[in-house]
Amino acid sequence: MHVREYKIDPKNNRQIPTKIGVTFTPQRYAELISNLNDIDKRVKRVRAGVEGLLNKLNIGCGYYCVVESGFACVNLRRFLVPPGGDRPFPSKIGIKLNFEEWDNMMKYAVEVKESVKVLKDAILSANELDHSNQQGYLNCGHCNPFSTLSEIGDTFQEDNYQSEGE
Numbered sequence: 001m002h003v004r005e006y007k008i009d010p011k012n013n014r015q016i017p018t019k020i021g022v023t024f025t026p027q028r029y030a031e032l033i034s035n036l037n038d039i040d041k042r043v044k045r046v047r048a049g050v051e052g053l054l055n056k057l058n059i060g061c062g063y064y065c066v067v068e069s070g071f072a073c074v075n076l077r078r079f080l081v082p083p084g085g086d087r088p089f090p091s092k093i094g095i096k097l098n099f100e101e102w103d104n105m106m107k108y109a110v111e112v113k114e115s116v117k118v119l120k121d122a123i124l125s126a127n128e129l130d131h132s133n134q135q136g137y138l139n140c141g142h143c144n145p146f147s148t149l150s151e152i153g154d155t156f157q158e159d160n161y162q163s164e165g166e
Helices: 026-034 036-047 099-115 134-138
Strands: 002-009 014-023 054-060 063-068 073-080 089-098
Touching: 002 089, 014 073, 026 036, 026 054, 026 099, 036 054, 036 063, 036 099, 073 099, 089 099
Parallel strands: none
Antiparallel strands: 002 014, 014 089, 054 063, 063 073, 073 089
């Protein structure tokens, strides 16, 4: 599944995909879809002008959905640790969706998942058998892409997207 920016090819006036965008595996797309309502709640808070909001939701393998006060967008981006680095930074791999684009994606995302068999059959990483204990979860590269960093808890905390009582 691709979320990609397109441009008009001046030679034939057709839309062509650019390198700006993100590619979701079926499992990563399932992670995003399973959190759409919680992400949209954060978007509504940013739209309402709530200050100091920074939410990073891990959607797998170093890809995060970021919603932040002061930025009228949802950022779907891969984070990487630079060589010799001690914490992850956003990479060029990804796309920012303004709120209108996010609304359009919200409108069709579940329908797309239900209409494509491989997306419909995708299993969330947390539901895999190897996640039946804490060690399995901690060793999962999908759920904990930066688990080798000793200071990850101090330098790169994500909001856990609690549904109510924020």
